[in-house]
Amino acid sequence: MRELINMIVVLSLIxxxxxxxxxxxxxxxxxxxxxxxxxxxxxxxxKAVFPDAENDPLADRKKFDTADxxxxxxxxxxxxxxxxVALEAFGPGYGGDIGVIVGIDVAKNTLAGIGVTTLxxxxxxxxxxxxxxxxxxxxxxxxxxxxxxxxxxxVDAVSGATISSTGxxxxxxxxxxxxxxxxxxxxxxx
Numbered sequence: 001m002r003e004l005i006n007m008i009v010v011l012s013l014i015x016x017x018x019x020x021x022x023x024x025x026x027x028x029x030x031x032x033x034x035x036x037x038x039x040x041x042x043x044x045x046x047k048a049v050f051p052d053a054e055n056d057p058l059a060d061r062k063k064f065d066t067a068d069x070x071x072x073x074x075x076x077x078x079x080x081x082x083x084x085v086a087l088e089a090f091g092p093g094y095g096g097d098i099g100v101i102v103g104i105d106v107a108k109n110t111l112a113g114i115g116v117t118t119l120x121x122x123x124x125x126x127x128x129x130x131x132x133x134x135x136x137x138x139x140x141x142x143x144x145x146x147x148x149x150x151x152x153x154x155v156d157a158v159s160g161a162t163i164s165s166t167g168x169x170x171x172x173x174x175x176x177x178x179x180x181x182x183x184x185x186x187x188x189x190x
Contacts, residue, residue, distance in 0.1 A: 042074075042101060045115030046086055048135075049103035050076045057086060062189055064182050071178055075190040076103070076112075082190045084112050087178060091170030095120035098129070098167040102175035104143070106186070111146065113139045114172055119164070126164035134158055134165075143176050 038058055046057050057074035064071050076084040084105050090097040098119045103112035116130045128134060137155045138146070147153020148162075148169055157165035 045101040048115045049113040089171040089175035091167035093167035094163040100171035128158045
């Protein structure tokens with residue numbers, strides 16, 4: 001009986017130490033991982049959508065609480081005035097969620113463009129949603145007109161990659177809904 005108690009105590013100590021070590025490791029790596037995602041994933045997508053931004057949207061970003069959790073908003077300024085915002089949203093793709101940075105022109109209430117941040121789509125087909133030809137279709141669209149042309153919208157799906165195309169449109173529409181809910185807070189925040 002004593003051996004059984006010793007084993008339980010030793011296993012409990014090992015499990016507790018392992019759990020504490022993993023929690024500490026997660027805390028220590030969270031900030032570097034976030035910085036890497038900002039610099040190497042979201043940053044290039046933001047530069048593609050807003051090549052002429054006068055400020056650094058990454059440095060000026062702010063988090064806002066929404067019903068679905070915290071959302072990071074990247075402001076774009078010209079002449080010191082907020083002209084556009086960008087935020088990342090996700091839509092379901094063939095190989096998993098597709099992350100999309102969605103730029104919105106706040107004065108015109110139109111899309112400034114999109115940039116794909118993450119995807120695991122089929123090489124040669126689904127990956128074509130990252131091509132400029134596909135992404136250019138989003139620029140200048142009214143916020144209520146974002147949809148695939150087969151479903152009454154104005155965006156032509158990539159041939160052979162309807163699921164990937166639907167995922168990017170879904171992500172864009174999610175970002176638009178988040179933007180609409182945050183719009184009253186954005187003017188004073190930046």
